[in-house]
Amino acid sequence: MSIQVDHVTKRFGAFVVLxxxxxxxxxxxxxxxxxxxxxxxxxxxxxxAGLEKPDRGRIFLHGTEATNRRVTERxxxxxxxxxxxxxxxxxxxxxxxxxTVQPRSLRPSPARIQERVRELLTLVQLQAMxxxxxxxxxxxxxxxxxxxxxxxxxxxLLLLDEPFGALDAKVRKELxxxxxxxxxxxxxxxxxxxxxQEEALEVADRVVVMHxxxxxxxxxxxxVYEHPASPFVCQFLGDVNVFHGRAVQERNFPxxxxxxxxxxxxxxxxxxxxxxxxxxxxxxxxxxxxxxPAQVExxxxxxxxxxxxxxxxxxxxxxTQAIEVELTKERYRELNLREGEVVFVHPRRxxxxxILRS
Amino acid sequence: xxxxxxxxxxDLLWKDSLTTESPLIRRLLIGTAxxxxxxxxxxxxxxxxxxxxxxxxxxxxxSLLNEDALAxxxxxxxxxxVAVPLNALFGVAAAWAxxxxxxxxxxxxxxxxxxxxxxxxxxxxxxxxLLFGLQGWFGPWLAxxxxxxxxxxxxxxxxxxxxxxxxxxxxxxxxxxxxxxxxEEAAITLGASxxxxxxHITLPNIKWSLLYGVILCNARAMGEFGAVSxxxxxxxxxTNTMPLHVEILYNEYNxxxxxxxxxxxxxxxxxxxxxxxxxxxxxxxxxxxxDPMSEVQTGSIR
Numbered sequence: 059m060s061i062q063v064d065h066v067t068k069r070f071g072a073f074v075v076l077x078x079x080x081x082x083x084x085x086x087x088x089x090x091x092x093x094x095x096x097x098x099x100x101x102x103x104x105x106x107a108g109l110e111k112p113d114r115g116r117i118f119l120h121g122t123e124a125t126n127r128r129v130t131e132r133x134x135x136x137x138x139x140x141x142x143x144x145x146x147x148x149x150x151x152x153x154x155x156x157x158t159v160q161p162r163s164l165r166p167s168p169a170r171i172q173e174r175v176r177e178l179l180t181l182v183q184l185q186a187m188x189x190x191x192x193x194x195x196x197x198x199x200x201x202x203x204x205x206x207x208x209x210x211x212x213x214x215l216l217l218l219d220e221p222f223g224a225l226d227a228k229v230r231k232e233l234x235x236x237x238x239x240x241x242x243x244x245x246x247x248x249x250x251x252x253x254x255q256e257e258a259l260e261v262a263d264r265v266v267v268m269h270x271x272x273x274x275x276x277x278x279x280x281x282v283y284e285h286p287a288s289p290f291v292c293q294f295l296g297d298v299n300v301f302h303g304r305a306v307q308e309r310n311f312p313x314x315x316x317x318x319x320x321x322x323x324x325x326x327x328x329x330x331x332x333x334x335x336x337x338x339x340x341x342x343x344x345x346x347x348x349x350x351p352a353q354v355e356x357x358x359x360x361x362x363x364x365x366x367x368x369x370x371x372x373x374x375x376x377x378t379q380a381i382e383v384e385l386t387k388e389r390y391r392e393l394n395l396r397e398g399e400v401v402f403v404h405p406r407r408x409x410x411x412x413i414l415r416s
Numbered sequence: 417x418x419x420x421x422x423x424x425x426x427d428l429l430w431k432d433s434l435t436t437e438s439p440l441i442r443r444l445l446i447g448t449a450x451x452x453x454x455x456x457x458x459x460x461x462x463x464x465x466x467x468x469x470x471x472x473x474x475x476x477x478x479s480l481l482n483e484d485a486l487a488x489x490x491x492x493x494x495x496x497x498v499a500v501p502l503n504a505l506f507g508v509a510a511a512w513a514x515x516x517x518x519x520x521x522x523x524x525x526x527x528x529x530x531x532x533x534x535x536x537x538x539x540x541x542x543x544x545x546l547l548f549g550l551q552g553w554f555g556p557w558l559a560x561x562x563x564x565x566x567x568x569x570x571x572x573x574x575x576x577x578x579x580x581x582x583x584x585x586x587x588x589x590x591x592x593x594x595x596x597x598x599x600e601e602a603a604i605t606l607g608a609s610x611x612x613x614x615x616h617i618t619l620p621n622i623k624w625s626l627l628y629g630v631i632l633c634n635a636r637a638m639g640e641f642g643a644v645s646x647x648x649x650x651x652x653x654x655t656n657t658m659p660l661h662v663e664i665l666y667n668e669y670n671x672x673x674x675x676x677x678x679x680x681x682x683x684x685x686x687x688x689x690x691x692x693x694x695x696x697x698x699x700x701x702x703x704x705x706x707d708p709m710s711e712v713q714t715g716s717i718r
Contacts (some may be wrong), residue, residue, distance in 0.1 A: 060608060065468040084442075091715075107605055108605075109601055109605070129604045129605055130604055130607050130608070130609070135605070136601075136602065138598050138601070138602060140598060141598075142598035142599045142601065142602040143602075144599055144602070144603075144616075144617060145599075145621070146620040146621065154610070155603070155606055155616070156606035156607055158607070158608055159603075159606065159612045159616070160607060201447040207602075207606065208605075208606075209605055212606055
């Protein structure tokens with residue numbers, strides 16, 4: 059089912075949760091709504107499900123307007139953040155619920171319902187748990203029950219609200235892959251809400267980055283990560299070092315005192331001469347000697363060698379700004395750095411944004 | 417104390433001298449509590465039955481089978497049979513509205529529900545006299561149309577309903593608020609109608625608290641004295657509920673009969689407490705089972 063969100067605005071009291079949001083999702087796509095808490099992503103998901111009504115704007119599902127269509131008529135599968143399993147029902151009863159409440163004329167026979175429940179529990183690998191109650195399951199198992207329950211009514215659209223939020227890192231990773239495979243098998247349109255950029259980049263076909271009720275950028279994981287449209291996107295997707303500087307050719311790198319607050323930022327190519335530069339830790343390199351005059355001089359403060367890469371925290375000499383650098387183990391060994399040494403920081407890649415005075 | 421054989425959990429409690437008071441203070445506290453309870457609860461309770469059976473079992477049964485006594489029992493049961501279901505219905509509706517929706521005047525509604533507990537029952541009764549009494553606001557109109565509310569069954573029922581309004585609602589509001597709306601929302605996204613959602617999801621989740629509220633409500637409805645006393649008119653065999661009948665008998669120095677009827681009310685209280693204890697165990701049991709889930713849930717909230 060294709061989805062069209064058309065200039066949707068939603069307020070809770072004076073607080074604008076969604077500000078004129080537009081979005082198009084193609085049939086069969088898996089899209090992630092990514093943003094910090096309070097950015098409006100869950101509200102948008104609930105509007106799509108019909109659990110909230112937009113103040114302005116329209117929703118089209120499969121090409122027809124559904125803004126005022128009731129939840130029960132939308133044929134949407136919704137997986138809640140805390141699963142919302144029916145605690146007084148067994149796993150099998152939970153999964154069967156959507157089928158048993160169908161009007162008698164549409165309802166499958168009890169035998170057929172049982173069969174369908176068995177199929178779904180096999181799909182989510184929980185056949186053995188059919189007779190258990192939700193409280194007897196682990197978080198990851200509950201998550202899969204919730205998914206099976208949502209899939210039972212054969213929804214055309216699957217909406218997942220922070221589906222892996224409450225799980226530990228390892229289970230999360232497994233379930234993520236599993237969801238991706240499931241999606242590829244079922245060809246169902248899916249929208250996933252998350253605040254975890256890694257999750258969004260790994261699972262989704264496209265990522266919608268949201269911030270304070272606005273859509274900041276829509277694109278494939280590569281697009282949003284490699285070509286962020288705004289400083290917010292750049293900062294939200296992964297660690298980043300921020301340098302404030304002036305737009306003198308190749309001389310914007312030395313860290314200058316931070317600019318005053320309250321200024322707008324826009325992509326390069328517009329008005330003013332002030333710029334802000336973002337460099338990811340792994341896009342920075344260190345040298346023992348100054349290679350060009352624009353390099354920042356810094357002191358090595360901490361070296362963290364645990365993990366696949368070495369993380370180094372530096373302090374810039376002239377501004378006391380902290381800089382984070384990530385090196386490969388080989389590069390680190392080659393440099394043979396020690397804490398307290400003076401090095402020069404060299405950016406291999408960076409994102410530059412101009413600052414607009416408001 | 418130590419020589420007693422105690423179950424393992426109690427054993428632990430006693431032995432844990434690091435976290436408990438000294439034996440002297442412990443015994444003093446327990447002793448005081450027991451003495452207090454004996455004086456103020458157990459002795460009066462025993463006295464009711466002792467007085468009732470003072471002239472033997474025959475006199476006891478006779479005073480219960482007395483026509484007026486039977487009428488008061490019938491009336492009390494009838495009043496409870498009307499008031500309790502109505503308040504259960506209202507309690508569920510009010511708790512639902514308060515827990516699941518945001519609306520203007522929500523706080524006022526919560527306060528209003530508590531009002532009957534804050535107001536003296538006598539005043540609750542007087543309110544109805546003021547409204548429906550002969551000199552009251554609607555009194556003349558009711559008299560013209562030959563509708564009797566005061567000093568009749570409708571007045572007693574109204575006063576009882578008023579006094580027992582809070583019991584079910586107060587029991588359900590915190591529970592429904594803590595349960596949130598997610599399960600109900602899940603049900604409607606799965607295609608359930610409002611009624612199906614209520615029957616299959618909401619009701620099973622609140623059933624034990626609802627039963628608990630109904631038990632308390634029933635105990636109060638049958639035992640209410642003050643409000644009913646004001647509106648009943650004390651007509652023997654007609655508008656006397658059991659508590660009122662007890663008072664009349666007692667004032668007539670008919671102690672045995674008074675205590676016999678009182679013993680029925682006492683029995684009701686004892687049965688209510690027993691059922692309440694069972695229901696309480698049931699209401700607490702599922703929350704213990706559900707604990708791992710709530711842990712996971714709170715763990716995820718940042």
